[in-house]
Amino acid sequence: MGGYVLAIDQGTTSTRAIIFDEEMKIAGAGQKEFTQHYPRSGWVEHDPEEIWDSVVSTIRMAIREAKIKASDIAALGITNQRETVVVWERESGKPIHNAIVWQDRRTASYCDKLKKQELEKTFTKKTGLLLDPYFSGTKLSWMLANVKGARARAAKGELCFGTIDTFLIWRLTGGKSFATDATNASRTLMYNISENRWDDDLLDILRVPAAMLPEVKDCADDFGTTERDILGAEIPILGVAGDQHAATIGQACFEPGMMKSTYGTGCFALLNTGSDIVRSKNRLLTTIAYRLNGETTYALEGSIFIAGAAVQWLRDGLGIIDTASRTGELADAADPTQDVYLVPAFTGLGAPHWDANARGAIYGLTRNSGPKEFARAALEAVCYQSRDLLDAMHKDWKGGTDNTVLRVDGGMVASDWTMQRLADILDAPVDRPAILETTALGAAWLAGSKAGAWPDLAGFSKSWKRNRRFEPDMDEKTRAAKLKGWRSAVKRTLSDA
Numbered sequence: 001m002g003g004y005v006l007a008i009d010q011g012t013t014s015t016r017a018i019i020f021d022e023e024m025k026i027a028g029a030g031q032k033e034f035t036q037h038y039p040r041s042g043w044v045e046h047d048p049e050e051i052w053d054s055v056v057s058t059i060r061m062a063i064r065e066a067k068i069k070a071s072d073i074a075a076l077g078i079t080n081q082r083e084t085v086v087v088w089e090r091e092s093g094k095p096i097h098n099a100i101v102w103q104d105r106r107t108a109s110y111c112d113k114l115k116k117q118e119l120e121k122t123f124t125k126k127t128g129l130l131l132d133p134y135f136s137g138t139k140l141s142w143m144l145a146n147v148k149g150a151r152a153r154a155a156k157g158e159l160c161f162g163t164i165d166t167f168l169i170w171r172l173t174g175g176k177s178f179a180t181d182a183t184n185a186s187r188t189l190m191y192n193i194s195e196n197r198w199d200d201d202l203l204d205i206l207r208v209p210a211a212m213l214p215e216v217k218d219c220a221d222d223f224g225t226t227e228r229d230i231l232g233a234e235i236p237i238l239g240v241a242g243d244q245h246a247a248t249i250g251q252a253c254f255e256p257g258m259m260k261s262t263y264g265t266g267c268f269a270l271l272n273t274g275s276d277i278v279r280s281k282n283r284l285l286t287t288i289a290y291r292l293n294g295e296t297t298y299a300l301e302g303s304i305f306i307a308g309a310a311v312q313w314l315r316d317g318l319g320i321i322d323t324a325s326r327t328g329e330l331a332d333a334a335d336p337t338q339d340v341y342l343v344p345a346f347t348g349l350g351a352p353h354w355d356a357n358a359r360g361a362i363y364g365l366t367r368n369s370g371p372k373e374f375a376r377a378a379l380e381a382v383c384y385q386s387r388d389l390l391d392a393m394h395k396d397w398k399g400g401t402d403n404t405v406l407r408v409d410g411g412m413v414a415s416d417w418t419m420q421r422l423a424d425i426l427d428a429p430v431d432r433p434a435i436l437e438t439t440a441l442g443a444a445w446l447a448g449s450k451a452g453a454w455p456d457l458a459g460f461s462k463s464w465k466r467n468r469r470f471e472p473d474m475d476e477k478t479r480a481a482k483l484k485g486w487r488s489a490v491k492r493t494l495s496d497a
């Protein structure tokens with residue numbers, strides 16, 4: 001057996017498989033987009049079978065590109081879009097419904113009902129989360145209520161619930177392993193993050209039978225072995241983490257006070273708070289950053305639903321760009337005298353507002369506004385939202401974030417214009433790493449270190465390298481005026497405005 005490590009990064013819009021060699025360098029990769037289903041306004045679904053096919057085919061692509069055999073792979077790590085819910089039959093492995101995706105808002109009124117029963121405090125205390133349709137619990141409850149016979153079958157143990165990681169582990173091991181990791185569990189609204197167990201009180205409220213829940217393991221653990229007939233070899237699955245947690249690991253944010261922000265479809269900033277469970281007073285989430293050797297490290301998280309998705313909207317919705325990479329040059333050429341603001345509340349607003357009913361809006365248009373100003377407004381929206389998150393983090397965490405450098409990754413960080421504007425709006429340095437596939441790298445490190453093929457945490461931490469630092473370069477008056485305009489635009493967009 002060789003020392004290669006395979007990482008599966010199952011994201012919201014595409015699946016990637018990446019093979020890293022013993023030196024943690026990329027030896028081969030495969031990527032495939034899959035279908036987004038929007039059955040009704042605010043609903044988002046994926047077909048689990050299409051996701052499964054994309055996983056198998058991208059692994060094969062990566063193996064081919066790396067010019068290795070499956071048997072050369074020492075370990076497999078899985079990282080995934082979080083919160084997305086799959087329910088399947090224990091006997092046949094067949095899903096009973098399309099996966100309900102994290103962006104889906106169908107349970108907004110159910111969340112409101114639970115809030116009216118004054119249950120939000122209970123959920124927040126136990127899970128660190130809020131009553132928002134974003135999380136898995138109310139989505140699972142919806143599926144059990146709306147698929148004929150599902151609740152009774154689940155109670156009899158005939159159905160399995162999983163986030164995408166669990167579904168893939170189940171499929172890859174031929175149904176022999178039914179497991180998740182602590183980070184994915186911490187996003188379900190059913191997992192007690194201080195006691196590290198599924199919480200019976202919450203399961204009762206959501207009417208979810210415990211019989212359908214997977215075992216919760218450490219992030220580096222034994223998750224079973226792939227069936228030989230799937231990939232041509234039995235490969236141990238030794239690492240699992242939700243994608244934002246894997247990125248935190250891949251960015252080596254192992255010390256309290258270190259922070260990363262990932263700019264993909266959405267944007268998710270995580271601040272490592274060590275062994276402290278920090279309770280936010282500013283509507284941030286408390287989450288499990290990672291759990292290693294039974295020890296939990298926590299994080300404060302700010303989640304923004306629309307980041308790169310706004311760029312996709314410029315491309316696919318408005319048709320004003322042909323490729324995402326065009327946005328930066330358009331934004332650069334925008335008229336500096338126009339103050340156009342886009343509040344991309346396409347699926348509501350996440351942290352720190354948590355307004356499921358808000359919808360997107362654009363302000364400040366003049367007769368001269370055009371594609372350039374739209375492009376700048378879309379990119380700047382990501383920067384302003386990041387600033388709101390960081391401000392909330394500074395208020396919540398007294399461990400000293402003043403000197404924090406933000407480590408960034410995800411598809412959008414390819415844009416130099418966006419990264420410079422981010423540093424300007426944050427008034428803080430932004431570090432882009434040499435390896436941009438930090439999410440996959442984090443999952444690979446979990447698996448590779450568990451297999452003994454890769455360095456330990458300290459060694460891995462030292463190997464992190466910067467590609468470029470963006471220093472703030474905007475005068476305070478301009479920044480303050482821009483932030484004032486943004487805050488006024490957000491205020492006018494909130495659903496109770």
Ligand SMILES: Nc1ncnc2c1ncn2[C@@H]1O[C@H](COP(=O)(O)OP(=O)(O)O)[C@@H](O)[C@H]1O
Nearest residue numbers: 011013264265308309311324325410411412415
């Ligand atoms: N050069 C660029 N400028 C701005 N946005 C970009 C650029 N390249 C990619 N993106 C955006 O990044 C996102 C893809 O990032 P990725 O990390 O692959 O997302 P995900 O994992 O959520 O599928 C897309 O929404 C795309 O519009």
Ligand SMILES: O=P(O)(O)OC[C@H](O)CO
Nearest residue numbers: 011012081082264265266
């Ligand atoms: O697939 P991404 O990279 O947009 O990440 C999705 C998040 O995990 C949702 O919480």
